[in-house]
Amino acid sequence: PNTVVANLVVNGPEKQGCPPHTVTFFNNSTGANQFIWNFGDGTPIITNAARTMVHTFVAGGTYQVKLTATNGCSVRETTETIVVYPEPISSYTTAKNTYCKDEWINFVNTSPQGDFVWTFGDGVSSTQTNPQHRFVTPGTYLVTLTTFVTQPDGTRCSKSVSKSFTVLNPPIATFSSNASAFNCAPFQLMVSNTSQFANKYSWYVDGVLV
Numbered sequence: 001p002n003t004v005v006a007n008l009v010v011n012g013p014e015k016q017g018c019p020p021h022t023v024t025f026f027n028n029s030t031g032a033n034q035f036i037w038n039f040g041d042g043t044p045i046i047t048n049a050a051r052t053m054v055h056t057f058v059a060g061g062t063y064q065v066k067l068t069a070t071n072g073c074s075v076r077e078t079t080e081t082i083v084v085y086p087e088p089i090s091s092y093t094t095a096k097n098t099y100c101k102d103e104w105i106n107f108v109n110t111s112p113q114g115d116f117v118w119t120f121g122d123g124v125s126s127t128q129t130n131p132q133h134r135f136v137t138p139g140t141y142l143v144t145l146t147t148f149v150t151q152p153d154g155t156r157c158s159k160s161v162s163k164s165f166t167v168l169n170p171p172i173a174t175f176s177s178n179a180s181a182f183n184c185a186p187f188q189l190m191v192s193n194t195s196q197f198a199n200k201y202s203w204y205v206d207g208v209l210v
Helices: none
Strands: 008-010 021-027 034-038 046-048 052-057 061-070 075-084 098-100 115-119 139-150 156-168 175-177 191-193
Touching: 008 061, 008 075, 021 061, 021 075, 052 061
Parallel strands: 098 156
Antiparallel strands: 008 021, 021 052, 034 046, 034 061, 061 075, 115 139, 139 156, 175 191
């Protein structure tokens, strides 16, 4: 008589999840001494006598996990269905990635759906869909958008995207000269550029670019 009984057990909460989703499979088969594991996701089929297997599904999809049990004479199979929800899409755009201190930045959320949490790298966060933010101190800031999508069974999947922004001091235009309130002709004007936080300059005399 056939004495092989194939029995594959998965804890209920692990039958569905967000990628990457790790599942522990318990092999409770009886009457067999060799087992073939096929996880249904294109990873190599495993042949061994393990009673517990841990596998990680890296992409969304519905997977039929098959355990084949044999004792050399009889062969039996059993399956479990694992559902891995799609990874949320998290994306946003801005007009540029370099701004001046105190300049407002418009963050445009291009994620198709979900709930959102923004962290701006300066201790400030927001749950608005399309927030505005300004940085009060020059520096480099990593702005992260995390998108949460809740599945019908309550499973909450998330995905984050981060971009780096450079914040500069606004330029200060100043100069000094040898001129006084009244000067005698012929007079040669000499000026010295004392501006700060700038790398390009334009000079005008009586409204004319020189």
